[in-house]
Amino acid sequence: MQLFSKPVLPCICGRLDLLAQSIFLIEMHADERAEMIEKKLLLPVIFSHGIFVSMQLFDQHHLFNTGQDKTTVFDLPDAVVRLREQLFDKPAADRLFEALLADTPWKQEEISVYNKTYLTPRLTAWFGDAGTEYVFSGIRHRPYHWTPGLLHVKEKVEAEAGQAFNSVLVNLYRDGRDGVGWHRDNEKEFGENPVIASVSFGDSRMFQLRHKFRKELPKVNIPLHHGSFLLMAGATQHQWEHQVPKSAKPHGPRINLTFRLVKY
Numbered sequence: 001m002q003l004f005s006k007p008v009l010p011c012i013c014g015r016l017d018l019l020a021q022s023i024f025l026i027e028m029h030a031d032e033r034a035e036m037i038e039k040k041l042l043l044p045v046i047f048s049h050g051i052f053v054s055m056q057l058f059d060q061h062h063l064f065n066t067g068q069d070k071t072t073v074f075d076l077p078d079a080v081v082r083l084r085e086q087l088f089d090k091p092a093a094d095r096l097f098e099a100l101l102a103d104t105p106w107k108q109e110e111i112s113v114y115n116k117t118y119l120t121p122r123l124t125a126w127f128g129d130a131g132t133e134y135v136f137s138g139i140r141h142r143p144y145h146w147t148p149g150l151l152h153v154k155e156k157v158e159a160e161a162g163q164a165f166n167s168v169l170v171n172l173y174r175d176g177r178d179g180v181g182w183h184r185d186n187e188k189e190f191g192e193n194p195v196i197a198s199v200s201f202g203d204s205r206m207f208q209l210r211h212k213f214r215k216e217l218p219k220v221n222i223p224l225h226h227g228s229f230l231l232m233a234g235a236t237q238h239q240w241e242h243q244v245p246k247s248a249k250p251h252g253p254r255i256n257l258t259f260r261l262v263k264y
């Protein structure tokens with residue numbers, strides 16, 4: 001699909017930063033947008049666009065690695081996805097990474113596929129309020145009690161997401177050989193249109209989304225950096241799958257927390 005004629009393209013590329021920001025400014029309330037523009041967290045540009053343009057720009061990874069606390073609202077059909085690049089600044093993120101690494105009872109779960117047993121390529125732990133059981137890797141997990149580090153993150157995440165959570169799945173990707181394959185977090189214990197708030201600490205890894213049913217839509221790549229926050233809401237867990245692919249490039253450890261609300 002050709003959206004711009006050739007003479008127009010160089011002008012657009014020259015202002016790719018503005019163009020990209022305008023494309024991501026989607027369903028934000030006008031007051032919220034004005035406030036963010038005033039705080040210089042967003043640039044005041046409006047641009048009418050098509051989904052194919054925005055998806056191409058999702059591959060401009062440097063746009064999500066500005067080192068600033070910027071918010072991006074992704075314009076995706078059947079999904080609500082919002083990225084805040086630096087919910088935690090570097091000193092806070094460094095401290096939380098160390099605390100979570102030390103205080104989490106990490107376990108490498110086994111998973112059975114067609115009568116064969118494999119170790120999941122990451123370490124995990126499930127925390128939450130009493131009664132928030134969750135089946136993952138084919139096993140029903142009772143939650144560990146919240147640690148002080150997790151409670152601190154939960155408070156900030158709830159304020160950012162505008163809703164409460166009662167549980168969190170904690171993942172440790174030890175290096176580039178660890179990852180999580182395509183899946184949806186649409187288990188019945190999360191109810192209809194679950195809101196999932198994801199926080200990342202440690203090395204940056206690529207987070208990918210693909211539409212489950214509209215195969216013509218391109219994959220969306222969102223690099224998740226140290227201290228970042230990603231919200232998935234609306235129909236995202238029903239209509240889209242996500243993954244963190246294994247990487248052939250060398251990677252340091254990364255901890256990811258996905259806060260969830262288990263409905264009893």
Ligand SMILES: O=C(O)CCC(=O)C(=O)O
Nearest residue numbers: 169171180207244256258
């Ligand atoms: O590590 C991530 O960014 C995603 C983790 C995830 O999708 C999950 O734990 O369900």
Ligand SMILES: [Mn+2]
Nearest residue numbers: 183184185242
């Ligand atoms: Mn997931």
